[in-house]
Amino acid sequence: MISLVKPSALKAGLPPGTPIYTGQQTGTEVKINLIDYDPEHSLFLTTDQVEECAVHKDKPTVSWTNIDGLHQADKVEKLCQCFNLHPLTVEDILNTSQRPKIDVFDDYVYLAVRMHHHNEKTGKILSEQVSFVLGKTFLLTFQETVGDTFDSARIRIKENKGRIRKMGTDYLLYALIDSIVDNYFTVLEKVGEDIEMLEDELVERPSNATMQNIHFMKREMLLLRKSIWPLREVISSLRRDEIPLISQDISIFLNDLYDHIIQVIDTIETYRDMISGMLDIYLSSVSNRMNEIMKVLTIFAAIFIPLTFIAGVYGMNFNTEKSPFNMPELNWYFGYPFALTLMVVVGLGMFIFFKTRKWF
Amino acid sequence: MISLVKPSALKAGLPPGTPIYTGQQTGTEVKINLIDYDPEHSLFLTTDQVEECAVHKDKPTVSWTNIDGLHQADKVEKLCQCFNLHPLTVEDILNTSQRPKIDVFDDYVYLAVRMHHHNEKTGKILSEQVSFVLGKTFLLTFQETVGDTFDSARIRIKENKGRIRKMGTDYLLYALIDSIVDNYFTVLEKVGEDIEMLEDELVERPSNATMQNIHFMKREMLLLRKSIWPLREVISSLRRDEIPLISQDISIFLNDLYDHIIQVIDTIETYRDMISGMLDIYLSSVSNRMNEIMKVLTIFAAIFIPLTFIAGVYGMNFNTEKSPFNMPELNWYFGYPFALTLMVVVGLGMFIFFKTRKWF
Amino acid sequence: MISLVKPSALKAGLPPGTPIYTGQQTGTEVKINLIDYDPEHSLFLTTDQVEECAVHKDKPTVSWTNIDGLHQADKVEKLCQCFNLHPLTVEDILNTSQRPKIDVFDDYVYLAVRMHHHNEKTGKILSEQVSFVLGKTFLLTFQETVGDTFDSARIRIKENKGRIRKMGTDYLLYALIDSIVDNYFTVLEKVGEDIEMLEDELVERPSNATMQNIHFMKREMLLLRKSIWPLREVISSLRRDEIPLISQDISIFLNDLYDHIIQVIDTIETYRDMISGMLDIYLSSVSNRMNEIMKVLTIFAAIFIPLTFIAGVYGMNFNTEKSPFNMPELNWYFGYPFALTLMVVVGLGMFIFFKTRKWF
């Protein structure tokens, strides 16, 4: 949660456009993957030399440079300089706590998108920033960690499947964002399963942990929504045909992408409503259960109260010898059985009274 | 619930436009109904050969092809290819978990609408996707299961009733969507009856099941609203006169349709408000009832407390022989009657005190 | 409540434009009132022959035809055919569960408005649909039941008061809708009185019935709002000067009407907020009262608990003869007074303790 704020706070007092990496540091060397292709040829290259990527920059082929890991800020900065990116763009790429946004520059478009993973062990949803820089003949992608989300695109390029090799950088951008959005569905599926499990738990064995889980889910949805909602606006800008780098041909694909995002947002909203409903059910069922117990105990106590009173009466020490009015029952032949019978009758009577009134 | 997500998640990693059926599989053979008509002639045909449908594609007559069941994805795909549909459209037809939407292509319009049925046995509202592909001279409709919603249109075509035979594919599209919207009213009527029954139950014999039913209704309304709300926007696009395939003549019918959808949404919103109100009533009436019981029991206990105390006092063993101050009541001639009278007086006094204070 | 839906559900499966009356049936004959006037002349006529009305249709005079009762659907249909109304308009006139709306046709404008009456006996607000068909020289009005709302307009025409005889059909339309909106204020006044009574009840003697009344009011407001809110949009369309049948001259009157409707809606919203506030007050005051009672009883019990314990102690049967340590108090000269004093001291002490802590 704090991570939403800390990074930017780090930068207070620095001039705008200062490139500082705000994510977590790891010791590994940053690798750069370069894929260069046109309908006829394709080139796959892994390097740690920034200069090799810039070579393909101005060639008419599509040149896709992907960097996994931003902790070597100087390398990222160097790459950005090769491609003549604005200092503010470099700052945005390295500031990994941004909301999805689009910045249109004269010769390139910058997009920040958030990618999500469901961590199996903790059940948490991890969020990562992916930056895209779309040029006429190149596409740069910046990821925080090594991931497999873009593998299907790589395979399609390698094996020349579908239309990807025949289209330009804009289609490649679409294909990559599409794979991120597809990933949202995978995450939402997990969330859906969790909700289903929580619902079963709610019906069968609600506990304090159930409520904490519900609250946890609620917050996850809150953060998920916060990081996906602005993407709608970003894609909407893309398809409004005002960006020269986005060709008319892929507007139909962008419409499709837009529909998917709307569906993701819709599902998140539905899940939020469901989780709210679950919280209500939990609270009222816990309160009902508590009330039931209290009621049974109170009725139980209420039945014994007059019985104890009767026992108390016959435990009084009035002197039976002084007067025939003083507790004659004590000297009756069937005094004790009478008292016990009286107790049973009173107890049963109350039990039946409560039962007929449907008090339990 | 999970079904909202799973289908699309299935597709993560696949290239866009891959045709995969995301609904449930059944073993039956998919039947294709073809109706071809103009004001003078009409042709009714049931086949399982896709090619027979494409024959009428370019004829000036209205050619309506209906498919019940999408589980044979290859057949659907083949049909779509006959009509030159875009791969993304085929994907949309087969992905049966979409929200209502409209996609306008150069030579056809794609619409996804959701149809609802009230399952008598489970009381659940079932939701099914119906896809429409509107061309100049043809209309394709894709349903997930066999249903009778379109029967009234078929009869009107057969018996040449009303204006349906005299109009084009756009009127047919309108007539079919209108019959789906009319169906919403049937479903809402059922829901209205359920709400009325729940209200009676709420007044007469509220139980834990009542609350679960209220929550169930709440969720049903949530899902219903989610699947009907976007339809408003879809119809609104249709009537905005910007689609060449929709003629000016039917705009008045589309306005009427739009009004009906607004009314459906209005009713759903009203039902949601009512259900929320019912939940409030339930919670407060359960809590009231509980409180009433607890109050009566507590007052009951409170009356006995001083009585038991009195009995306890006269059960003390002070030695009356040692001093005239030690419990002289025990040796009184009317000691016991005095004690009993005292108890009755105290008990009655408290009863009256509570009664006058309107505590029960 | 169900009536919101049932009528339209009746029509599922029928072709669009089928005229079916969806309200309640009564056996009476439908009467038609015709008023035909210009600045110099006026004609009042009551008939049950539809044809007589159509006579005045094309004359330059203003011809107002009013029908009270729609249960003779054939008569209504016949009248509509005389005036060349579209089948969808006829359907709308007879389907009496619509939300307020406006349909602009080439040669007439159709308006549906809802009229409200406060039933004195049941306290319920009754809702009725009034349909208007505005032509160049004629105005048709369709009411469900016989009412006196339009009487003031009739008198003004008869006695040639104000400007009504000097203006056209559009002013007549305005005057009639204005009288319906004025009626809303009458209904709201009643509601205001009911709220005031409920508030007094809430302060003086809140009961379970109070809460049910609050909920009843809440729902009444919900339905009232639902049926008035869309009227705002309808009047807004009228005054936007886009309808040739509405002359520029009456736009100032339509503005005034619009202001009134805004004020009605404002008042409804305020009432809704007030009713919500009342519900909160009710719940918290009931819960407070309950808590007060429970607290007093619990304190009462708490005071007696140690007293009963003391009595219990001196009711123990330790053998005082075996040892001087065994309950010597029992043999004290002032043993019993000592015990009683002890009880009084403890009881008073606790009473004062609770009092100083402001526990009651």
Add this chain to the structure above:
Amino acid sequence: MISLVKPSALKAGLPPGTPIYTGQQTGTEVKINLIDYDPEHSLFLTTDQVEECAVHKDKPTVSWTNIDGLHQADKVEKLCQCFNLHPLTVEDILNTSQRPKIDVFDDYVYLAVRMHHHNEKTGKILSEQVSFVLGKTFLLTFQETVGDTFDSARIRIKENKGRIRKMGTDYLLYALIDSIVDNYFTVLEKVGEDIEMLEDELVERPSNATMQNIHFMKREMLLLRKSIWPLREVISSLRRDEIPLISQDISIFLNDLYDHIIQVIDTIETYRDMISGMLDIYLSSVSNRMNEIMKVLTIFAAIFIPLTFIAGVYGMNFNTEKSPFNMPELNWYFGYPFALTLMVVVGLGMFIFFKTRKWF
């Protein structure tokens, strides 16, 4: 509250434009203040003759006519006729329960604004309608009661302070509305003080009266908001430069006024949020306090329960002479001290147990 509706309800059935005063009647004579000024001269006049005001109507000087009190409807009507006002305007001036609005006529502009006073004694906020009629050379103002809000403007005119004498009627209108809006801040300051006092009360000695005060404040804010919110729209229309009577020169002043109104609305919204928060605090603190008391009492009872049980055990009458197993404690030398010690040990043990569990 009812006053929101009654006035207008009075008018149901009357033709539009009927001048009826809907406020409270008082017996006093209505006074008319006339101020006529240009940069060089100024004339102050108090009269009860309507005709005297109309004299200055067409002179190029600024002529401000103010009426305190509307109960002499005929006088108001006469004045309005002198200035050629539309009957609907006269009706609006006299109907004192309107929401703020602006009506633009050909040769004048009508504005209705609400003025507020904080009644020191009752703590209530009183609301009054002020109507403005702005002409080229005249301004009419209609107040319900005599007030001092406009005095600062009068003094500035008299003493020729600031720019007021140099500007036209539009600046005068601005200056008067500005003084009304300044008054809102005075009222809000009072409300702020009340909220602060309520907060102190809430922390120190929350009572049932506190809650009623909170609810009272809530409703006051509701009504205040309702009567100020539309003013925003009114001023927004004024500054949109579309009204010829409003000169370009004062647009900067109108912007400032607009900012003030936004700030008033903002503050009202903040107060509403604060009051809602206070209600939550009240409810949870009352419930907490109640719970604390109940808990302490319950623990108190729980400690005595086993003690009373022990006393009960040694109060049993088993015959110690029949068997050495029958209650040998009764005959022990230290039997009674043992029992007392046992009780102290059990009681202390439970006390410590509860304490270590932090139950109180």
Add this chain to the structure above:
Amino acid sequence: MISLVKPSALKAGLPPGTPIYTGQQTGTEVKINLIDYDPEHSLFLTTDQVEECAVHKDKPTVSWTNIDGLHQADKVEKLCQCFNLHPLTVEDILNTSQRPKIDVFDDYVYLAVRMHHHNEKTGKILSEQVSFVLGKTFLLTFQETVGDTFDSARIRIKENKGRIRKMGTDYLLYALIDSIVDNYFTVLEKVGEDIEMLEDELVERPSNATMQNIHFMKREMLLLRKSIWPLREVISSLRRDEIPLISQDISIFLNDLYDHIIQVIDTIETYRDMISGMLDIYLSSVSNRMNEIMKVLTIFAAIFIPLTFIAGVYGMNFNTEKSPFNMPELNWYFGYPFALTLMVVVGLGMFIFFKTRKWF
């Protein structure tokens, strides 16, 4: 809180444009910092003579005049007159309780922005108004107190770092607002830490203070949001390219600034949702804990109730000598052990009964 209103209320009755300082008075002398620079030269000057600043007004260099402290209203007014500011602007500068706003005049732009500091000791967020007056060649900044927020800009000017010396007054304005917005992140980071601490407290040791802290945070967020939200609109106006004083070159920086503000608002909304969630958790966990205690105590009492009853029965004084039916147990050889055993069996039985029902 009251400070939101008081200042402006002070001014009721005064003519518009009266310069009155509405903040707190301190005795210190107001210092004026002047920085004058172009790409080649820079001049730093601290003075208390207003006239020295006006000297640089019309020079083509960028002249930035900063005033820390507004309590010497005459000095501020004098400075403003040197720069020909409108009286309303002077009023706005001195009225320190405004919401962020922008006023565009012919030859300058006025901006009011709110700056925030987190007070370490009280944990409160302090709010201060910063006014900007942007001219072609000058920028005036007015702060309420001495602060270090603008120091980084001063250093960059002094050391000629970045592009600041090469750009005009508009870039300087951007750089200063940017440093204020960066400060928001610092404040939000503190808030985030507080929320994290509160969450830990909530889980480990929830107390009444926790709730008060949550409410305190809630209100802080309310006020923070209120003072930042309008800034969005202000920056949005700046970047809409309609203000001649703002050059095209810095629009990319303004976009970046806008994104940051959106992110701040987003974070505030997320925090508000989290705090609401925490309140829910607090209330339900307090209520749960309370219920747990009550339940355990009630079960404890319930177990002792029948035991005390048994003791009461054997404490009755029926005369065993009169009849063999009268309490023969008292004379049994193992009577007492039997009774004790009976009690243990009943107590254990109930314990097990409650345990198996999972009542505790």
